[in-house]
Amino acid sequence: xxxxxxxxxxxxxxxxxxxxxxxxxxxxxxxxxxxxxxxxxxxxxxxxxxxxxxxxxxxxxxxxxxxxxxxxxxxxxxxxxxxxxxxxxxxxxxxxxxxxxxxxxxxxxxxxxxxxxxxxxxxxxxxxxxxxxxxxxxxxxxxxxxxxxxxxxxxxxxxxxxxxxxxxxxxxxxxxxxxxxxxxxxxxxxxxxxxxxxxxxxxxxxxxxxxxxxxxxxxxxxxxxxxxxxxxxxxxxxxxxxxxxxxxxxxxxxxxxxxxxxxxxxxxxxxxxxxxxxxxxxxxxxxxxxxxxxxxxxxxxxxxxxxxxxxxxxxxxxxxxxxxxxxxxxxxxxxxxxxxxxxxxxxxxxxxxxxxxxxxxxxxxxxxxxxxxxxxxxxxxxxxxxxxxxxxxxxxxxxxxxxxxxxxxxxxxxxxxxxxxxxxxxxxxxxxxxxxxxxxxxxxxxxxxxxxxxxxxxxxxxxxxxxxxxxxxxxxxxxxxxxxxxxxxxxxxxxxxxxxxxxxxxxxxxxxxxxxxxxxxxxxxxxxxxxxxxxxxxxxxxxxxxxxxxxxxxxxxxxxxxxxxxxxxxxxxxxxxxxxxxxxxxx
RNA sequence: GGCCUCGUAGUUCAAUGGAUAGAAUAGAAGUUUCCUAAACUUUAGAUCCAGGUUCGAUUCCUGGCGAGGCUACCA
Numbered sequence: 223x224x225x226x227x228x229x230x231x232x233x234x235x236x237x238x239x240x241x242x243x244x245x246x247x248x249x250x251x252x253x254x255x256x257x258x259x260x261x262x263x264x265x266x267x268x269x270x271x272x273x274x275x276x277x278x279x280x281x282x283x284x285x286x287x288x289x290x291x292x293x294x295x296x297x298x299x300x301x302x303x304x305x306x307x308x309x310x311x312x313x314x315x316x317x318x319x320x321x322x323x324x325x326x327x328x329x330x331x332x333x334x335x336x337x338x339x340x341x342x343x344x345x346x347x348x349x350x351x352x353x354x355x356x357x358x359x360x361x362x363x364x365x366x367x368x369x370x371x372x373x374x375x376x377x378x379x380x381x382x383x384x385x386x387x388x389x390x391x392x393x394x395x396x397x398x399x400x401x402x403x404x405x406x407x408x409x410x411x412x413x414x415x416x417x418x419x420x421x422x423x424x425x426x427x428x429x430x431x432x433x434x435x436x437x438x439x440x441x442x443x444x445x446x447x448x449x450x451x452x453x454x455x456x457x458x459x460x461x462x463x464x465x466x467x468x469x470x471x472x473x474x475x476x477x478x479x480x481x482x483x484x485x486x487x488x489x490x491x492x493x494x495x496x497x498x499x500x501x502x503x504x505x506x507x508x509x510x511x512x513x514x515x516x517x518x519x520x521x522x523x524x525x526x527x528x529x530x531x532x533x534x535x536x537x538x539x540x541x542x543x544x545x546x547x548x549x550x551x552x553x554x555x556x557x558x559x560x561x562x563x564x565x566x567x568x569x570x571x572x573x574x575x576x577x578x579x580x581x582x583x584x585x586x587x588x589x590x591x592x593x594x595x596x597x598x599x600x601x602x603x604x605x606x607x608x609x610x611x612x613x614x615x616x617x618x619x620x621x622x623x624x625x626x627x628x629x630x631x632x633x634x635x636x637x638x639x640x641x642x643x644x645x646x647x648x649x650x651x652x653x654x655x656x657x658x659x660x661x662x663x664x665x666x667x668x669x670x671x672x673x674x675x676x677x678x679x680x681x682x683x684x685x686x687x688x689x690x691x692x693x694x695x696x697x698x699x700x701x702x703x704x705x706x707x708x709x710x711x712x713x714x715x716x717x718x719x720x721x722x723x724x725x726x727x728x729x730x731x732x733x734x735x736x737x738x739x740x741x742x743x744x745x746x747x748x749x750x751x752x753x754x755x756x757x758x759x760x761x762x763x764x765x766x767x768x769x770x771x772x773x774x775x776x777x778x779x780x781x782x783x784x785x786x787x788x789x790x791x792x793x794x795x796x797x798x799x800x801x802x803x804x805x806x807x808x809x
Numbered sequence: 810g811g812c813c814u815c816g817u818a819g820u821u822c823a824a825u826g827g828a829u830a831g832a833a834u835a836g837a838a839g840u841u842u843c844c845u846a847a848a849c850u851u852u853a854g855a856u857c858c859a860g861g862u863u864c865g866a867u868u869c870c871u872g873g874c875g876a877g878g879c880u881a882c883c884a
Binding site: 386 | 812
């Protein structure tokens with residue numbers, strides 16, 4: 223890392239000495255593999271100072287650097303590209319450093335606290351594929367921020383109250399016959415989801431009956447008896463009616479038991495859980511505050527609004543005419559609650575991009591309220607997950623259930639492992655763990671290798687595939703290393719005489735890994751880790767194929783290769799830990 | 810209608826404004842007396858269209874065309 227600094231300093235010196243260029247931003251990039259060299263400096267921007275041809279300018283700087291920087295063993299010039307070649311000695315010292323001191327990720331920040339809100343489920347139905355992307359992404363971001371020096375609070379805001387839960391409750395009351403998870407053998411969240419579907423079935427029927435009777439469709443939606451009953455139930459909930467509250471507690475309990483199983487299998491966890499039932503009234507005082515200070519305004523009917531037209535948005539309601547709050551009000555209050563609880567420097571919302579507008583407004587409102595933490599808000603806006611047949615629609619039953627999906631990928635890992643027949647001596651428990659590690663790993667990797675911000679296609683058939691750019695590919699490279707280390711008697715680093723191409727590329731990739739960890743944090747994007755780790759695993763497989771490690775002729779070569787392999791293994795494992803994916807020792 | 814994303818090999822994804830646009834998968838052809846072939850090698854195949862800025866554009870700007878999202882006193 224500091225070598226690059228040194229290189230930049232010397233390059234600046236070169237520009238100053240040769241062309242009297244004052245301080246500029248110096249950038250090096252990795253040399254394109256199609257060309258000879260390690261780092262490349264592009265000289266085009268400096269031609270107007272040097273007043274020479276690109277080739278000559280690059281050559282002059284190259285000559286300067288070769289003389290001044292001992293690690294630069296040679297250079298070549300292609301058009302305006304100065305390709306610096308570094309000595310093997312330098313790369314060997316990098317390998318030695320990593321091998322002896324372990325993987326080091328320099329902290330990006332100090333004493334920075336960040337609250338990451340993710341998952342945030344509704345408690346009326348089980349989790350689906352979209353939630354999996356959210357959870358896996360949120361968890362990974364937490365790990366990545368931690369690795370960069372942040373103090374992270376993993377936070378879940380459970381939406382446990384509202385019309386949607388009342389629908390499930392009502393349907394259960396009417397048609398449940400006292401069914402419980404125990405009596406039915408159905409996982410709690412799925413059972414509650416079943417009644418949510420049941421509600422909708424009857425509700426749709428009522429609507430169409432009303433519409434046939436000549437009622438307007440929108441009106442019918444509101445006037446359907448079931449909807450009236452639901453609203454009444456919500457009303458009773460707010461009034462604290464005992465019977466409703468106890469049913470609510472019972473059914474939410476079922477859901478939490480179910481979620482725990484799903485979260486556990488998915489390997490995600492939280493440090494702090496908020497429940498909307500506790501927080502939904504928050505924010506009203508802040509709305510009043512804003513009204514008094516004049517940043518909000520009131521309409522004739524008494525509703526409170528914020529005018530964001532000067533920011534290019536429109537007017538947004540913050541409180542209904544009847545004094546009740548809306549989503550935005552609650553989020554204002556919850557942001558304040560978070561700040562009171564944690565005093566965080568940053569707070570991140572892992573929420574789908576259909577809420578881009580909402581979070582833009584939220585941040586503007588917090589700024590208008592002069593909240594000191596407003597600038598620390600970041601909406602990690604991830605794209606929707608599409609299926610090959612199109613969008614997921616719960617109404618049309620095309621949602622991919624989280625539990626079923628996990629079962630499927632683990633099952634695929636099992637059958638493929640059995641087919642290969644390499645694990646016959648493993649016991650039942652080891653095998654079960656292995657299938658989970660492979661299957662859940664494959665699923666997570668599939669979701670994380672894509673840029674978080676982009677919408678992505680989820681092909682179920684492809685997700686259970688375990689070859690190519692997949693978690694098992696990387697896990698396989700790791701188990702090869704683990705197997706080597708079991709067979710090796712020592713993994714102490716020894717200086718080799720020189721480096722072959724494959725060894726060098728492993729060192730280069732490992733040297734670059736901390737940059738990927740930084741970039742992943744800066745961009746809130748785990749896929750940068752996934753890509754880095756994949757490249758490394760691929761390079762290792764090639765190295766492994768081309769060269770004998772334990773059978774190397776020279777003992778020093780053998781020791782070097784073992785130590786190098788060990789460092790690769792540690793890097794792969796580190797990267798996977800940031801993605802929330804386990805590594806098997808055998809497969 | 811207004812606002813916001815996104816258009817890259819058959820398919821799914823990469824590419825701080827840099828060189829000859831990378832992978833994976835599907836296709837074709839190979840590699841195992843040798844540390845795990847879930848691997849490795851070779852091969853064919855792409856920047857939606859038209860302008861502009863730039864020494865240089867997949868990347869930035871404008872206009873088309875196409876896909877998606879938001880545009881609720883729902884959360």
